[in-house]
Amino acid sequence: NGVSAFISIMRGCDNMCSFCVVPFTRGRERSRDPFSILAEAKDLFDRGYKEVCLLGQNVDSYSWKNPETNININFADLLSMVAETDQSLRVRFSTSHPKDITDQVLHAIKKHDNICNYIHLPIQSGNSEVLERMNRTYDRAWYMERIKAIWSIIPDCAISTDIITGFCGETEAQHKDTLSIMEYVKYDLAYMFKYSERPGTLAEKKYADDIPEQVKSKRLNEIIEKQQKHSEHRNKKHLNEVFLVLIEGVSKRSKEHLFGRNDQNKIVIFPKGKHKRGEYVNILVNRCTSATLFGDVVYN
Numbered sequence: 001n002g003v004s005a006f007i008s009i010m011r012g013c014d015n016m017c018s019f020c021v022v023p024f025t026r027g028r029e030r031s032r033d034p035f036s037i038l039a040e041a042k043d044l045f046d047r048g049y050k051e052v053c054l055l056g057q058n059v060d061s062y063s064w065k066n067p068e069t070n071i072n073i074n075f076a077d078l079l080s081m082v083a084e085t086d087q088s089l090r091v092r093f094s095t096s097h098p099k100d101i102t103d104q105v106l107h108a109i110k111k112h113d114n115i116c117n118y119i120h121l122p123i124q125s126g127n128s129e130v131l132e133r134m135n136r137t138y139d140r141a142w143y144m145e146r147i148k149a150i151w152s153i154i155p156d157c158a159i160s161t162d163i164i165t166g167f168c169g170e171t172e173a174q175h176k177d178t179l180s181i182m183e184y185v186k187y188d189l190a191y192m193f194k195y196s197e198r199p200g201t202l203a204e205k206k207y208a209d210d211i212p213e214q215v216k217s218k219r220l221n222e223i224i225e226k227q228q229k230h231s232e233h234r235n236k237k238h239l240n241e242v243f244l245v246l247i248e249g250v251s252k253r254s255k256e257h258l259f260g261r262n263d264q265n266k267i268v269i270f271p272k273g274k275h276k277r278g279e280y281v282n283i284l285v286n287r288c289t290s291a292t293l294f295g296d297v298v299y300n
């Protein structure tokens, strides 16, 4: 869109989540030279981009050793280095892994105003036995501890997640654990799916895809319904708040309105006035739905 760009910081994945094909299709994890990442961020900024999103299957395991100095650069270091390209360059990242996200990363987000207060932290299931079958390498208690760390270091951080319902052998009680962890976190946003077996995965080899389709659908509907309430609850908390919004373009619903995103990755729609794509504006939020914030530009 000429405003935000993606920068790939690593390839592959060393995790072996049992439902996932990525380890078989993209190979082992390889982290890119941070200086080429910085050069790319600087070049994008010089060409007018206002936001970069650092991309990797598991950004928290980014690791690069300088062959000359032997100094290791981890993801928290990289985030800070990219943020220091320019104060007006927004930095986002995706995807974090609950077993790897460190307090150092959270402190880097807190320290730099231009690193967005938004973390996508896939839970997949709220039940520890299901997580073990998924081979996610964390359990419910670990995940909740990481959420507490986010809340304590970055209190206004938005959190989103991925949820798979109806994974092999998932009981009704285990499904309820997913609903209860959703209740605990109250995610701003969630990507929710029914489990669907992928050929060649560990789950295909080890477990029967034994949850009937109508049970998967019922559980997914319960999850979606809960998430809808939580998204609305989170958005309502933003009423009467002012956010710095980076304008991305004209709203699909009205040519007289623009849309952009705030620091927490929320879509914000407001009257166009004389503003243009790529500008930052302060927006006072006066209305919301579960998906969108609406408001007006405020001038200092």
Ligand code: SF4
Residues within 6 Å of the ligand: 013, 014, 015, 016, 017, 020, 021, 022, 023, 057, 058, 097
């Ligand atoms: S789900 Fe993500 S972390 Fe797990 S194997 Fe696939 S790409 Fe790696």
